[in-house]
Amino acid sequence: MKILLYNPDNGVTRNFMPHLWMFLLQALTPSGHEVLLVDGNAQPMDEAGIAQFVRDNNIDLVGIGAMTRMIAKAYRMADAVRATGVPVVMGGPHVTEMADEALGRDGGPRHADAVALGEADATWPRIVEDAALGQLKDVYAPVDAFGQESKPSLKEYPVIPWQSIDLKQFNLVPKAATAMLQKIGEGWGSFRIIPVESGRGCPYGCEFCTVTGFFGDSIRFRTNESVVNELLLLKARARTEKGQMAVFFIDDNFAINIKRTKSLLRDIIAAGAQCHWVAQISANLLRDEELVDLIAASGGKWIFIGMESIDPANLKDVNKGFNKPGEYAAVLERLAQRNVYAITSFIFGMDNDTVGVAERTLGQVQTWPPGLPIFGLLTPLPATPLYKRLETAGRLTRPKHWQEFIPFAMAHTPLKMTIEEAHAEVNHGWAKAYSPEALAAAVESLNDQPLGYRVNIFLARLCFRGIYFPMMGKMAWVKVIAQNRRTIFKLVREGFKAGAWRGAPARIPASPVPQTEAGEPIAQGAEG
Numbered sequence: 001m002k003i004l005l006y007n008p009d010n011g012v013t014r015n016f017m018p019h020l021w022m023f024l025l026q027a028l029t030p031s032g033h034e035v036l037l038v039d040g041n042a043q044p045m046d047e048a049g050i051a052q053f054v055r056d057n058n059i060d061l062v063g064i065g066a067m068t069r070m071i072a073k074a075y076r077m078a079d080a081v082r083a084t085g086v087p088v089v090m091g092g093p094h095v096t097e098m099a100d101e102a103l104g105r106d107g108g109p110r111h112a113d114a115v116a117l118g119e120a121d122a123t124w125p126r127i128v129e130d131a132a133l134g135q136l137k138d139v140y141a142p143v144d145a146f147g148q149e150s151k152p153s154l155k156e157y158p159v160i161p162w163q164s165i166d167l168k169q170f171n172l173v174p175k176a177a178t179a180m181l182q183k184i185g186e187g188w189g190s191f192r193i194i195p196v197e198s199g200r201g202c203p204y205g206c207e208f209c210t211v212t213g214f215f216g217d218s219i220r221f222r223t224n225e226s227v228v229n230e231l232l233l234l235k236a237r238a239r240t241e242k243g244q245m246a247v248f249f250i251d252d253n254f255a256i257n258i259k260r261t262k263s264l265l266r267d268i269i270a271a272g273a274q275c276h277w278v279a280q281i282s283a284n285l286l287r288d289e290e291l292v293d294l295i296a297a298s299g300g301k302w303i304f305i306g307m308e309s310i311d312p313a314n315l316k317d318v319n320k321g322f323n324k325p326g327e328y329a330a331v332l333e334r335l336a337q338r339n340v341y342a343i344t345s346f347i348f349g350m351d352n353d354t355v356g357v358a359e360r361t362l363g364q365v366q367t368w369p370p371g372l373p374i375f376g377l378l379t380p381l382p383a384t385p386l387y388k389r390l391e392t393a394g395r396l397t398r399p400k401h402w403q404e405f406i407p408f409a410m411a412h413t414p415l416k417m418t419i420e421e422a423h424a425e426v427n428h429g430w431a432k433a434y435s436p437e438a439l440a441a442a443v444e445s446l447n448d449q450p451l452g453y454r455v456n457i458f459l460a461r462l463c464f465r466g467i468y469f470p471m472m473g474k475m476a477w478v479k480v481i482a483q484n485r486r487t488i489f490k491l492v493r494e495g496f497k498a499g500a501w502r503g504a505p506a507r508i509p510a511s512p513v514p515q516t517e518a519g520e521p522i523a524q525g526a527e528g
């Protein structure tokens, strides 16, 4: 069979990283079938486009994966595919909770011929074989021989053939600059952020999050060797292409078991598999100095921290009381001392939020080392405890908000502000945190650092703005560059001064020395 795996565009953020599920299912497909991948964020497609693609390529089966926010588009695309007579299998976090919706068993139209519930590592080969025989079942659930739910162990993780996968659509270097940039240093002809998982699961059950329900509270890890080999493969490919790559460890909490994370990072260093990487780690785990040393020494550059709120009452409300706002500053300083910075994520519209929450949060953020703040709204995702609580209290204003997805729009009314006020807070957060003044201040705050670090922070902020600000067109970019011209001139001027691009970091360098393992228990916290 010829199989198409399709991920719909999310309609908000730019394409900056492919989705792992497609590569994983491709690697798990039984031999004898050909698998094509299309990520709508990189290759935009509408309903007519996917139908044409399916016909032109003689596709026999289409697999579609989607988060809740992309599900409306996913259903429209599935409908278009099914209209051509080709069956559609859907999977991912949304349809796992809303299988009846996808199968048209809730009174609505049917969008999928089959639904894969939960983790599909074990069920995907079965789905492919059934489809080849024309015998697709409605629902595929990951169960063992006794009918009990079973979670795949990651010990036997498939090798994703990164050396040969066509990744052209995920190159972040503009085409026009590729030839020239290939010649700079070891080469910048391509730059890609590649998703890699080292483990799955999070036991913490934050009220708004789907992860505990979906992956379960049992945490599973790949072997160190398998992760290290994957990094080596990715590095080799970047070298061959005279390009660069960075890895996004997509684990919900990369340091959920500190002892194991340290051992993985030591193995990465020992194998020379260091590369620039990003990971999600909760603030409480970053108290460990040795862990932070190893993060820096193994190439960790950005840590995504789900801070959510600076108000402990809000954190308690959403069952995330293990976040301690009082320690945020120290954690970020500990990272910054090793030139590791943080993507700090905040949620507005929580029940204890009042007008001015954005300004209060930004006030705190400004006292921290520079990073990349991001702002979202509390969203009741299906099957979460938050959804159930708001539904029971009759507070959902758009109970099926995903059927008509509106970016940055609430689906319930917070207790101490209106929906419009919450929207205004998020807009204010983004606008002020990425204003020319804020960018200049971020660069200024690193004045004791070599120029390279300051340029890095500036470019990271600009790029992040580009990813998250809805629909940044060419003209919008020209405007942003013009608005930031003072900071750009300042950095360029310094660049011309002799030696400005060289120099050792003034802050404490990362200690590359692996320490003995201490035998910590599984830590109390995770991100998602």
Ligand code: B12
Residues within 6 Å of the ligand: 010, 012, 013, 017, 018, 019, 020, 021, 024, 062, 063, 064, 065, 066, 067, 068, 069, 089, 090, 091, 092, 093, 094, 116, 118, 119, 120, 121, 124, 195, 197, 208, 209, 210, 211, 250, 251, 252, 376, 377, 381, 382, 528
């Ligand atoms: C990486 C990641 C991102 C990346 C972007 C995605 C990317 N390019 O990879 C970033 C950091 C940008 C991101 C942002 C957001 N994310 Co996110 N993200 C994740 C994360 C941590 C990992 C995803 C992953 O690769 N998992 C590993 C793979 C193997 O698992 P999987 O995708 O679920 O796939 C398995 C099964 O679902 C199934 N499957 C999946 N698709 C298909 C398709 C078929 C045909 C079949 C058969 C099976 C199948 O098989 C796979 C193997 O078992 C997940 C949490 C998690 N651990 O999954 C959250 C998660 C997916 N994100 C979530 C959310 C809410 C968001 C945001 C909306 C947060 C926000 N408020 O801004 C944004 C939206 C971004 C957007 N682009 O629209 C939610 C989605 C819940 C939901 N019901 O939709 C999750 C589950 C986390 C959570 N807190 O609940 N995210």
Ligand code: SF4
Residues within 6 Å of the ligand: 202, 203, 204, 205, 206, 209, 210, 211, 212, 252, 253, 306, 320, 525, 526, 527, 528
């Ligand atoms: S710690 Fe993160 S991944 Fe775990 S339940 Fe909470 S939000 Fe989800």
